[in-house]
Amino acid sequence: MEFLKKYPKLFQWLFLLIVFFALCFAIEVPETYKFIRGQAEFVKDPNQSAFIFLGKEWRYYAFDVFWRLPPLLGWLPIWINDSLFFLMNDWMPMEFWNEDTQEFKTRPLVLQVTRNLTAFMTFLIELIREILLGGLETIVAFTSWDWIDANPWAELPGLPWTIVAVGSAILAYKLSGKGLALFAGLAMFYISIFGQWKPSMQTLSFILVAAPLSFIFGLSLGIAAFKSKRVEKALYPILLVMQTMPQYAVLVPALVLFGVGDHAAVIITMIVAVPPMILLTLLGLRAVPSEVIEAGRMSGCNNWQLMFKVLIPTARRDILIGVNQVIMVCFSMAVISAFIGAKGLGFNLLLALNQLNIGLALEAGLCISLIAILLDKMSLAWANKQVDYFGNLTFFQKNKNALLFGVTVIIGIMLAYFGSIYFKGGYNYFFEVPHNKGISTADFWNKGVDWIFDTFFVYIKAFNTWLIQDVLQPMRALYLRMPAVATLVLVVGAGYIIGGVRSALVVGGLTLFIAFSPWWDRALVTTYMATFGVIVSCIIGFTVGTLCFQNKHSTNFMLGICDIFQTFPSFVYLIPVMMLFGITDTSVLIAVIVYATIPATRYTIEGLRSVPPSLHDAATMSGVTKFQRLFKIEFPLAFPHMMLGLNQTIVFALFMVIIGAFIGTEDLGQYILKALSDKKGAGIGLTLGICVAFIGLIFDNLIRTWVDQRKKHLGID
Amino acid sequence: MSEPVIKCEAVYKIFGVNAKKMLEESNGKVDAKTFQRNGCIVGVNNASFEVSKGEMLVVMGLSGSGKSTLLRCISRLTDATGGKIFIEGQDLLQLKNKELIDLRRNKMGMVFQSFALLPHKTVVENIAFPLQVKGINTEDSISKAMDMVKLVGLDGRENYFPRELSGGQQQRVGIARSLAVEPDIWFLDEPFSALDPLIRKEMQDEFLRLQEKLQKTIMFITHDFDEALKLADRIAIMKDGIIEQLDTPANIVLNPATEYVRKFTEEVPREKVLIIEDVMDAPITENLGELKVSKDEIIENVAQKILTQQKNVSVIDSKNKIVGSINPAKIINTVFGGKENI
Helix, strand or coil: CHHHHHCHHHHHHHHHHHHHHHHHHHCCCCCCCCCCCCHHHCCCCCCEEEEEECCEEEEEECCCCCCCCCCHHHHHHHHHHHHHHHHHHCCCEEEEEECCCCEEEEEEHHHHHHHHHHHHHHHHHHHHHHHHHCECHHHHHHCCHHHHHHCCCCCECCCCHHHHHHHHHHHHHHHCCHHHHHHHHHHHHHHHHCCCHHHHHHHHHHHHHHHHHHHHHHHHHHHHHHHCHHHHHHHHHHHHHHHHCCHHHHHHHHHHHHCCCHHHHHHHHHHHHHHHHHHHHHHHHHCCCHHHHHHHHHCCCCHHHHHHHHHHHHCHHHHHHHHHHHHHHHHHHHHHHHHHCCCCHHHHHHHHHHCCCHHHHHHHHHHHHHHHHHHHHHHHHHHCCCCCCCCCCCHHHHCHHHHHHHHHHHHHHHHHHHHHHHCCCCCCCCCCCCCCCCCCCHHHHHHHHHHHHHHHHHHHHHHHHHHHHHHHHHHHHHHHHCCHHHHHHHHHHHHHHHHHHHHHHHHHHHHHHHHHCCCHHHHHHHHHHHHHHHHHHHHHHHHHHHHHHCCHHHHHHHHHHHHHHHHCCHHHHHHHHHHHHCCCHHHHHHHHHHHHHHHHHHHHHHHHHCCCHHHHHHHHHCCCCHHHHHHHHHHHHHHHHHHHHHHHHHHHHHHHHHHHHHCCCCCHHHHHHHHHCCCCHHHHHHHHHHHHHHHHHHHHHHHHHHHHHHHHHHCCC | CCCCCEEEEEEEEEECCCHHHHHHHHCCCCCHHHHHHCCCEEEEEEEEEEECCCCEEEEEECCCCCHHHHHHHHCCCCCCCEEEEEECCEEHHHCCHHHHHHHHHHCEEEECCCCCCCCCCCHHHHHHHHHHHHCCCHHHHHHHHHHHHHHCCCCCCCCCCHHHCCHHHHHHHHHHHHHCCCCCEEEEECCCCCCCHHHHHHHHHHHHHHHHHHCCEEEEEECCHHHHHHHCCEEEEEECCEEEEEECHHHHHHCCCCHHHHHHHHCCCHHHHCEHHHHCECCCCCCEEEEEEECCCEHHHHHHHHHHCCCEEEEECCCCCEEEEECHHHHHHHHHCCHHHC
8 A cells, every 4th residue: 555655646557557458358349340441431331320410411330339439520521621612612702803804703702812812922933933944924924915925025034053053152151151152052053963953943932932921920920929818829729730730631621722833832831831930939939038028128129129129039049940940841841732733843752752763852852952951051040140340341341242143143144145155956054954964863873772672672571571560560450459448548547647637638539539530540550650650769769869968079960960850851751761662661660760760869869968967967976877877867857858859759750651641551641642632632631630630639738748747846947 | 405316106016916906995005915815916015215316226125025126117117006106207107108118218227137138139239229229320329339338348348249258247238238328317126146246346346436427316226235235325125015214324224213124234344334424423622633534434444543543533524624523432332332332
């Protein structure tokens, strides 16, 4: 009894596990059960029962409710679909002036608004795209096609790649210094000579619209939430769900609202990129010390000056992390939105992956990653820039960068002009290296892949078979063997033990939603893949993080590596694994593991770093060995922070599992991908996305509650 | 005497949802415990005082005594719940936002305990900040800020970021920033509390030197009684939001109004606080020596001279007129004797 009183939580956990396993064994697998494909389609089936609700007939599988709950939420996707279509096609028809036909036309409000929005986005993207590549659309936007026909000279010429390359190097030099300038120049040079110029500039123009817009919206909404409690309360649930919502899932409803193309991609990117920006802005503004605000007030700031000259610059660190996130999401989406017709590197990457042309995919992926790293570093340098007031500079010194750029433009244009004379055959290499005329190492890589396959086929195959047959299949079977009621009891019980009634209700509600949706089995498969990925990632991440922490240089080195890897768009991770393992679950899982190891490693290092040095010294003076210090002092104190890393690891893993559907997995992701090509897929896509988001949120809630309590217990913040 | 620069009449600051209503119902008799039971916390309780031009009022109290809250009421960083505050005759609580901003831009400066420097700006940018906020162009504001950098002795470090400076240097920046707009009223909220003792003493001396030169009207908050004695023209001692005593340092040391104030004064070395005038007797002629001391001298500074005399010593004022006398026995009594001996 003494023991029980000392560790009450331990016994609660034991009791919960006993109940869970008892339920698992008590509830038999129904004979009719098999892993049902296509539950969502509601085909007539002898196993289905039907009931009438709200004047409609609802069908569900007539099996044991203890085994699987009936898909009561089957109506939700259909309802979402119907409402979307109603909104788009029938709601609030109004008279709008039509520029082309010169008359008033009746159109539903939402349709008109979304069309105007897309037109605006298209204009922005085309403007930047045509500055970089040349074209007519921008001029057409201000005049008309007739006018263009009458004036054939009117065309934006586009910049030769030499000017863009040197220009970005000069900009990088001005912002940061020689290192970044060199990187910028080389990256642009690489992109050009490998013939990726056009798609790269298309992607760049997409990013240059999406990223600033996301930043501005995120910052303004973050400020609004900071100023008003009501706005914050309204935004909070959306932010929470959006954080764990896979980016895929947003594509489908947006497809209905905004159609296909770059403009839709920009809008979706904003939907995905704005929430983290809002959260980080809010976080940063909250952390500004009250004395700094008072100092601003006493310096005579009005509200505007207080916000933009005191609060935001002081909260700069968190806001910059937000910018970094925005850029990351933008590049991720640059690839994913190729599914809905965005042009650029993402499209090429997907195409190459589809054709299993690993070499081409690698080149495109490298280009995206290079631009991503470049933009990330440049935005960081821009925010940290310092003004020198005292240098007594001459006009030439002050404007040397602008002058240099002017010279570059002139030389670039001259080069391009000579090029047009010198190069025969219609290709001007000084203007743009065409896609198929650049250097390509694709063959080399493809041969390499073939070689790896030929040489190591036996081993890879053996590993593959072992992993799938001895690890993955049994694990999957175990997950699917859990009766829904037992799972529910486990999750709610865990919620209760960790966070009390409130937590239990929240996670219980989230689980019930998934359980009542028609995709419980698929959700289990998603969870199993994510769990497997998370376990391996955490083992690797915590080990690597701890080892690296032993030395200052390796710590910084590892954090740098994490930084760079984080900037890669998620799709890029699929390239090397497909190289090695082809199209199998193993590939997806390895991509998941690599991707999810980043946050695990980073948070381990940061957690260990956050242990106060005084404690370190105190431990050393108590005469502990290195291992004792690690296990008795550093791990317990760093653990809450490391658990936040686990949280991130789970989110990353879930995202990658869903993206893995592209290679072919049998989970929720597969349906999301399917919904993309379905005209009525919007509802299904969104509901599936919410299911995935809820899986993430269940873990998020449990971990966060635990971390908060633990932190309070340890007295750290 | 001219109009006081700062004037407070029955100022209350009560935190809580129903603060205003409860204050009205209490008819000016605020009992902290009753309020606390109803979920309100009393920050400042019926504070009334005046600060005249060029005077330094030090508000002394332990943490939670409401001294910082009082300062924030007067700078209107928070709105007082009740009472009236006049700044140079203007009713502070009636000011519109724009007028308040004007007042702060031109008349007020404030120094903070944790320095509250803007981390993204260099020393000179921090100091120029209040000027730039006012709308002064970059060139003028920077050159003015450079004067301030020299005033607080930070030349050569103007391009450093706050994080690259020591605590003392950071607070110099804070002081320079608060002085950049040449305010008439200077608020200092525990400016030296976060500093090491040696640096603190150095900064106090520096502060006195500055005040000698600038002659601002000052409200200075501290929890350090010695610091209050060293700097103040007058001291207000606060406890639980109430001003227990407001008087000159000497009077507080000689006649503590409450038991609470006495506890502070017990340990104070009197010879360092009191001046001759506080302890002198009426002028006498018998057994008078040659030595004359000024009535404004701190006892410590002249004690040795007086003690080496066997005779009475004359006390003179600034016009060399004899206003009193003092003998060595009196000095010894003051320093070593009990209170009743003075």
